[in-house]
Amino acid sequence: MPxxxxxxxxxxxxxxxxxxxxxxxxxxxxxxxxxxxxxxxRILAQSKLPLAVEEIHRKVGRQRADRVTLYxxxxxxxxxxxxxRHTLEKGRSLxxxxxxxxxxxxxxxxxxxxxERLAECDTAAVEAAARARGFADLSHVLEIQxxxxxxxxx
Amino acid sequence: MPxxxxxxxxxxxxxxxxxxxxxxxxxxxxxxxxxxxxxxxRILAQSKLPLAVEEIHRKVGRQRADRVTLYxxxxxxxxxxxxxRHTLEKGRSLxxxxxxxxxxxxxxxxxxxxxERLAECDTAAVEAAARARGFADLSHVLEIQxxxxxxxxx
DNA sequence: GTCCGTGCAAATCATTTGCACTTCT
DNA sequence: AGAAGTGCAAATGATTTGCACGGAC
Numbered sequence: 001m002p003x004x005x006x007x008x009x010x011x012x013x014x015x016x017x018x019x020x021x022x023x024x025x026x027x028x029x030x031x032x033x034x035x036x037x038x039x040x041x042r043i044l045a046q047s048k049l050p051l052a053v054e055e056i057h058r059k060v061g062r063q064r065a066d067r068v069t070l071y072x073x074x075x076x077x078x079x080x081x082x083x084x085r086h087t088l089e090k091g092r093s094l095x096x097x098x099x100x101x102x103x104x105x106x107x108x109x110x111x112x113x114x115x116e117r118l119a120e121c122d123t124a125a126v127e128a129a130a131r132a133r134g135f136a137d138l139s140h141v142l143e144i145q146x147x148x149x150x151x152x153x154x
Numbered sequence: 155m156p157x158x159x160x161x162x163x164x165x166x167x168x169x170x171x172x173x174x175x176x177x178x179x180x181x182x183x184x185x186x187x188x189x190x191x192x193x194x195x196r197i198l199a200q201s202k203l204p205l206a207v208e209e210i211h212r213k214v215g216r217q218r219a220d221r222v223t224l225y226x227x228x229x230x231x232x233x234x235x236x237x238x239r240h241t242l243e244k245g246r247s248l249x250x251x252x253x254x255x256x257x258x259x260x261x262x263x264x265x266x267x268x269x270e271r272l273a274e275c276d277t278a279a280v281e282a283a284a285r286a287r288g289f290a291d292l293s294h295v296l297e298i299q300x301x302x303x304x305x306x307x308x
Numbered sequence: 309g310t311c312c313g314t315g316c317a318a319a320t321c322a323t324t325t326g327c328a329c330t331t332c333t
Numbered sequence: 334a335g336a337a338g339t340g341c342a343a344a345t346g347a348t349t350t351g352c353a354c355g356g357a358c
Contacts, residue, residue: 031312031313032311032312032313032356032357032358033357034312034313034314034357035356036313036314037313052347053347053348065314065315066314066315066316067347067348068314068315068349068350069313069315071348071349072313072314072349073313076313087241087242088241089241089247090245090322090323090346090347091244091245091246091321091322091323091346091347092346093243093348107283107287107292116284116287116289118280118283118284118287122277122278122279122280123276123277123280123298124276125276126272126276126277126296126298127298129261130261130298130300131300133270133272133303134302134303135261135270135298135300135302135303136300137300138261138300139298139300140296140298141295141296142277142280142294142296144277144280144281144284144292144293144294146284146285146289146290146292146293148289149287149288149289185337185338186331186332186336186337186338187332188331188338188339190339207322208322219339219340220339220341221322222323222324222325222339222340223338223339223340225322225324226324226339227338244321244322244347244348245321245322245323245347245348246321246322247322247323309358311356311357312355312356312357312358313354313356313357314353314354314355314356315352315353315355316351316352316353317350317351317352318349318350318351319348319349319350319351320347320348320349321346321347321348321349322347323344323345323346324343324346325342325343325344325345326341326342326343327340327341328339328340328341329338329340330338330339330340331337331338331339332335332337332338333334333335333336333337
């Protein structure tokens with residue numbers, strides 16, 4: 001259930017801005033800005049890697065926001081395009097701020113769950129094929145799985 | 155929860171062979187061949203598209219195999235490389251025989267759940283990037299989402 | 309003042325597990 | 334015989350929903 005410990009997970013200062021921008025976008029989308037949502041966005045802004053709701057809940061502090069509230073807010077943010085959701089196996093998903101971040105994917109270690117970010121993306125051909133079939137408004141989810149260096153030599 | 159009605163779902167005769175080959179592979183992998191598994195493989199062999207366990211259960215006939223048995227067999231087959239599993243949102247997954255089928259992906263309609271198969275696959279660059287990061291034994295899941303022609307103009 | 313957002317408890321859903329029993333090989 | 338497979342019931346785990354209350358605008 002972890003998703004990216006043991007690799008830099010927190011941030012470098014830019015978090016402040018990213019958070020503000022995200023909240024502004026939320027406001028612009030007609031969503032209300034509450035303390036719970038501020039905390040949620042702050043945590044997401046501080047993390048370079050996508051986080052699971054469970055992790056967000058822990059980092060936010062269970063008393064600052066209920067898990068359910070996080071789910072509902074993340075859902076609202078996703079609809080507003082403020083948050084991007086990554087679907088992984090076993091019904092788990094990770095969330096990250098859409099803002100600023102360039103389009104990218106991740107590698108997930110099958111054994112320890114470590115996640116790394118990849119800038120590369122060449123799914124164009126596949127999307128083109130889908131478009132040729134008449135599908136519109138396309139998007140995709142690309143998940144690379146493997147065994148990370150640490151786990152590999154162990 | 156549907157996964158590919160309204161498009162050809164059953165097959166063309168080759169199913170017999172595909173099923174036999176799959177069972178042979180299972181046997182070779184040290185797995186036992188039972189009635190439940192024969193039914194399971196027959197259903198998978200007859201379908202060109204990946205199926206959800208629920209659908210398989212229905213097609214097999216609830217009395218011929220318990221849902222749990224299907225899950226366990228599919229798991230065993232997956233480990234043996236006889237079945238390929240596709241992970242989708244909301245914790246659902248679809249299964250299909252690996253045999254014969256060339257590597258490919260699918261487009262899923264966001265609205266009606268219709269699925270179409272795509273031969274194209276150009277995730278090479280992304281896998282290469284992952285490999286460069288030290289990850290080994292790579293595999294990937296690529297899911298294209300969009301709105302199918304039928305839903306689009308409606 | 310109105311809605312939207314929130315917490316808590318309870319409900320879902322797909323999948324997994326425990327256990328005693330059956331059946332391949 | 335003995336391990337592997339099976340069914341049924343019950344457990345999981347992530348996510349969702351119902352409902353009354355509270356706060357943002």
